[in-house]
Amino acid sequence: MLEKLFKLKENGTSVKVEVMAGITTFMTMAYILAVNPNILSASGMDANAVLLATALASFLGTVLMALLANYPFALAPGMGLNAYFAYTVVLNYGYSWQIALMAVFAEGLIFIVLSVTNVREAIFNAIPMTLKSAVSAGIGLFIAFIGLQNAKIVVNNDSTLVSYQNFKTDFSSVGMGALLALIGVLITGYLLIKKVKGGILFGILITWVLGILCELIGIYKPNPELGMYSVIPTALVSFDFSALGNTFGQVFKADFGALKSITEFIVVIFAFLFVDIFDTLGTLIGVSSKANMLDKDGKLPRIKGALLADAIATSAGAILGTSTTTTFVESASGVTEGGRTGLTAVVTGLLFLLSVIFSPLFLTIPSFATAPALIIVGFYMIASVAKIDWENMLEAIPAFLCILSMPLMYSISEGIAMGVISWTILHLCAGKAKGKVSVLMYVLTVLFILKYIFL
Template sequence: MLEKFFKLKENNTSVKTEVVAGFTTFMTMAYILAVNPSILGDAGMNGSAVLIATALASFVGTLLMALLANYPFALAPGMGLNAYFAYTVVIGMGYSWKLALLAVFAEGIIFIILSLTNVREAIFNAIPLTLKSAVSVGIGLFIAFIGLQDAKLIVNSDATLITYQTFKGETFRSVGIGAILALIGILITAILLIKQVKGGILIGILATWILGIICELVGIYIPNPEAGMYSTIPASIVSLDFSSFTETFGAVFTVDFKNFPIGDFVVIMFSFLFVDMFDTIGTLIGVSSKANMLDKEGKLERIRPALLSDAIATCIGAIFGTSTTTTYVESASGVTAGGRTGLTSVVTGLLFLLSIIFSPLFLTIPSFAIAPALVTVGFYMMGSVVKINFDDMSDAIPAFLCIIAMPLAYSISEGIAIGVISWTLINLITGKAKEKKISALMYVLAILFVLKYIFL
């Protein structure tokens, strides 16, 4: 049955490989179960309710991706979008979190309409192959950078913006030890992958976590919540109290429309839409490129159902009570572990559903244990750089700008914007428009990106 539905042999995979890949994807995404409640909690939302909403939205969205598109891509409330939700819309602009959820829901409706037409598919196909390769590389660097930060190996610095961990001072027994464990985890993961051990990334996560538990038990590692370093030992395993979910479920439909700020609402909604659209497209490009799912023209065969799954998940997530649900770049970890079909997504989705019950256990996985997986995935995604023709400067320069913009601007969509604008302008000004066959849609995208920087 699984073979027939997910076409495992056709995709050169097996049930075992897909299950391991699904576990791996979930383990690299599980941090959202801790981070999202924290961020949206700052907006006045109940943290426990947000955790349940996050898990349910991730389960539904990922299952939709599996059943509609048969791709190993997982979905969850997006990082960056949740920060915009909490710190810009609610705290900065002073609007209620219910209105922010309504904006997310409205954005999702528009997203569904665009997904049912050729608009989003046309945007995906209009981006030249060289930029698609650059997006994959840029995402790789971005993921690795996030991993290094999560492990506290890279930290903020007043003098140089960022710097490496010094491994000394008052926080050494927490931050320093965590960083060292992350380095050991990277080494373990690298050895496992070189030895071609199946599920090496997942084993690396678990091994690093176990080492953390041992270090805490013997007193080498001392948790320090103020420094973002928490206990590696679960206080409990299960929780069956779901009553808090009633605070966010359906709250999107209880917005008070008296003195409704229609002008600001439209701007907020389109801001969500803009970032969500290009984060999703960028993620699909990067992950599918890593899995060699793009055809010779750089097109993804089942792009429409994949985009539709993402759009529906956004609406459902808003109803549950969470910020924009989107395709996750960490899906690349499952792809790296061998995932090639929707069975990977089914496993990931079911784990998100189970995480509602086992939330105390999953929330205990330390960030330094997840970091080795993110760094390793970043390394794998760097491989797409060989697909860029560096002898053709009109392709190479925009690709380079796209790559460096993602980690430096801390945004996938910003990297795409810089890549599209620079590729279009450089080839237009140098008289290569006909040679490169610049489509009308690329001109439109370039103009829209420029207007975004002017007005948003």
């Protein structure tokens, strides 16, 4: 049955490989179960309700990805989009979180229309192969940077913006976590060098166990004020799901009388739409490129199903009570482990569903244990730079700007914007646009420029 449904042999994989890949993807994404409630609760939402909504929306979206597209990609409420939801739409614009959820719900409905009418697929296919390789490499740097930040190896610095962790300060908490993350990178790297199947997953688990041992003997001391929590599970399961009622269906109770103007609400929807569409496309390009899933023309087969799964999950997630659900770049960790079909996604989705019950256990996995996986996956994805013709300045410069922008601007979509704008303008100025710049690339360039002017 699994063979017939997911075509495992055709994709050169097996049930064992897919299961391991699905578990690995979940482990690298599990942090969203802790981070998303923390961010959205700033808007006044119930943190426990957001946790349940996050898990259920992730389960639904990821299983839809498996059934509609047979790809090993996982979905969850997106980072960046949740911050825009809480800190910009609610806290800055002054809207209620119910109205913000309605904006997300509306965005999802628009996405469904765009997916069914092939608009999003056309955008994907219009991006040149060189930029697709650059997107993959840029995501590699971006995800590695996220890993370094999650582990607090890289920290804020007033003079240089970012710097390395000062191990002399708060060594028993933040410093020890950063050190364990560095050890985890070496452990994971060694396992991969020795070609140990599931090396990334085992790297996460070994690092977590080391953290538990350090806490037991007193070397690592939790300090919640610094974001460092106990890594020892205090409970295994919880069957209290009543909190979900605090957010479920609240999207339909939005008080539109509080809207300052319909124009501003449309701008909010458009902002969600714009960021989500290019974060999703960027992730699909980067991860599918790494897995060699693109055809000879640089197109992703069955992309319509993938985009439709993403769109449906966004609206469903809003009904449950969470911000925009999108395809996660951490899917690359499962792909790196050999995941090639929807079975990987099904395993990941089921683990998100199980996390509703086992949330006390899953939420104990520290960020310094998952950070090594993100850093190593970044190493794998940066290899796409080899596909770029660096001798051809006309293609190499836009590719470089795309790669550079993602980690420095902390956004996949901004990296794509820099790549698209520079590609179009440089080809026009050089008189080489004919046959190299499609009509849709011109449209995207104009839209990106307008975004920077008006948003």
